[in-house]
Amino acid sequence: MTRIYVDHAATTPMHDDVLDAMLPYLKNDFGNPSSIHQFGRETRAALDEARRSLANHLGAKPSELVFTSGGTEADNMALFGIANAHKSKGRHVITTQVEHHAVLYACEQLEEMGFEVTYLPVNHEGRVTRDILEKHLRDDTILVSMMYGNNEVGTLQPLAEIGDMLQERDIVFHTDAVQAFGIEEVNVKTLGVDLLSISGHKINGPKGIGCLYVKANTKLQPIFYGGSQERNRRAGTENIAAIVGLAKAAEVSYEALAEKRKHLFQLRERLIQGLQEADVSFIVNGDSEHTLPHILNVSFIGVKADAMLMNLDIAGIAASSGSACSAGSLRPSHVLEAMNVGESRVESAIRFSFGFNNTEADVDEIVKQVQAIYQRLLHTNSDNGGDQG
Ligand SMILES: Cc1ncc(COP(=O)(O)O)c(C=O)c1O
Numbered sequence: 001m002t003r004i005y006v007d008h009a010a011t012t013p014m015h016d017d018v019l020d021a022m023l024p025y026l027k028n029d030f031g032n033p034s035s036i037h038q039f040g041r042e043t044r045a046a047l048d049e050a051r052r053s054l055a056n057h058l059g060a061k062p063s064e065l066v067f068t069s070g071g072t073e074a075d076n077m078a079l080f081g082i083a084n085a086h087k088s089k090g091r092h093v094i095t096t097q098v099e100h101h102a103v104l105y106a107c108e109q110l111e112e113m114g115f116e117v118t119y120l121p122v123n124h125e126g127r128v129t130r131d132i133l134e135k136h137l138r139d140d141t142i143l144v145s146m147m148y149g150n151n152e153v154g155t156l157q158p159l160a161e162i163g164d165m166l167q168e169r170d171i172v173f174h175t176d177a178v179q180a181f182g183i184e185e186v187n188v189k190t191l192g193v194d195l196l197s198i199s200g201h202k203i204n205g206p207k208g209i210g211c212l213y214v215k216a217n218t219k220l221q222p223i224f225y226g227g228s229q230e231r232n233r234r235a236g237t238e239n240i241a242a243i244v245g246l247a248k249a250a251e252v253s254y255e256a257l258a259e260k261r262k263h264l265f266q267l268r269e270r271l272i273q274g275l276q277e278a279d280v281s282f283i284v285n286g287d288s289e290h291t292l293p294h295i296l297n298v299s300f301i302g303v304k305a306d307a308m309l310m311n312l313d314i315a316g317i318a319a320s321s322g323s324a325c326s327a328g329s330l331r332p333s334h335v336l337e338a339m340n341v342g343e344s345r346v347e348s349a350i351r352f353s354f355g356f357n358n359t360e361a362d363v364d365e366i367v368k369q370v371q372a373i374y375q376r377l378l379h380t381n382s383d384n385g386g387d388q389g
Pocket residue numbers: 009010069070071072073075100102147149150151176178179199200201208209210323324
C-alpha cells in the first residue's frame with residue numbers, strides 16, 4: 001500500500017539538503033561557538049552565516065534574530081518578553097480567538113500574572129478585521145499578537161493593514177508566522193511587525209529549532225537566564241546543527257517559490273474539485289480568497305472526524321482533524337468554534353495539508369478513498385440510528 005502524507009501543517013519530512021548541511025555539525029564540528037579557540041571559531045562562523053542567510057529571507061538584520069527551541073518558545077518569548085518589559089506602560093494585550101495554543105495558553109498565563117487580554121472574534125472564514133482591532137485598542141494596550149496564517153483552516157490575517165496603525169500608537173506588534181514562513185513571502189518590513197515567530201520543522205527542516213525576529217531597539221525581557229548568548233536575549237549554548245538546518249530549509253523553501261506555491265494551490269483546488277465530483281457532501285472551512293496554499297479544511301457532513309481519520313489511516317492516508325495537540329484529545333477545535341460554523345461542521349472537520357512532494361495522483365487517491373469511506377460511514381451511521389460509536 002502506498003502511504004500518502006497530507007499532514008504537513010503538523011510537521012514535514014526533512015529535506016536531503018538540510019540533513020547534508022547539518023551532518024558536519026553533528027559529527028566533527030562540535031565546538032561551542034562561544035569558545036575562542038579554533039573549534040569554537042568554526043562553529044561561530046557557521047552560526048553567523050546561518051543567521052545572515054535567514055535574516056536575508058525575512059528582510060531583517062542578522063542582529064535582529066534570536067534562535068529558539070521552536071515556534072512555541074518564539075511565541076512565548078514574544079508574549080512574556082514584551083509584556084514584562086512594557087508593563088510600566090500598560091497591562092493590556094490583544095490577540096485573536098484563533099491563535100495556536102502556543103499564543104493562547106501563554107496569554108492565559110499573562111492573565112494569571114495580572115495582565116488583561118482581549119481575544120478578538122473572527123468572521124465565519126476565520127478572519128479578523130482592522131476595524132474590530134481598532135475598536136479594542138486602548139491607551140494601556142502594549143502588545144497585539146496576531147497570527148499570519150492559521151494552522152487549522154489556512155486563513156490569512158490582514159497584517160499589512162494593521163502595522164501602520166499600531167506603529168502610530170506605539171503598540172508592539174507580534175505575528176506567529178510558523179505556518180506562513182517558507183510558503184509566503186514573509187518580509188518583516190512590508191508587514192510592519194516588531195516580532196515574528198518561525199519554526200524549522202514546518203518547512204522541511206529539523207524539529208526543535210525556531211527563531212524570533214525582534215526589531216532593533218525593541219525592549220524584550222528574556223525568559224531564560226544564564227549565558228550571554230543571542231545578545232543576552234536567550235541564554236543557552238546554541239544548537240548549531242539545527243540552526244544550520246533551519247537556515248538551509250529556508251533557502252530550499254524560497255528557491256522557485258512561485259512554482260511551488262502554484263503546485264500547492266493546484267493540489268488544493270484539485271481536491272476540492274475531486275470532492276465536488278464525488279458522491280460526498282462537504283463544506284470547506286476557511287477563506288477561499290485569503291488562504292495559505294497548503295491547507296484545506298473540509299467538513300464531511302454526517303461523518304465524525306475521528307471515524308474518517310481512522311479509516312483514512314487504514315487506507316494509508318495521514319491527515320488530521322486540526323492542530324496536532326488537540327487532535328489526540330477529542331476536544332472540538334477552538335478555531336472552528338470561534339468561526340461559529342455550527343456543531344455539525346466542527347465535529348466532522350478534516351485538515352489536509354500538502355507538502356512540496358505531494359502529487360496530483362496523491363489527491364486522486366485521497367478523493368477515491370474519502371468517497372468510499374464517506375459512503376460506508378454514512379450507511380453505518382443510518383443503520384445504527386445515527387450513532388457512530
Ligand atoms: C501556528 C503555529 N504556531 C506555533 C506552533 C508551534 O511550533 P513548534 O512545534 O515549533 O513549537 C505551531 C505548530 O503546530 C503552529 O502551527
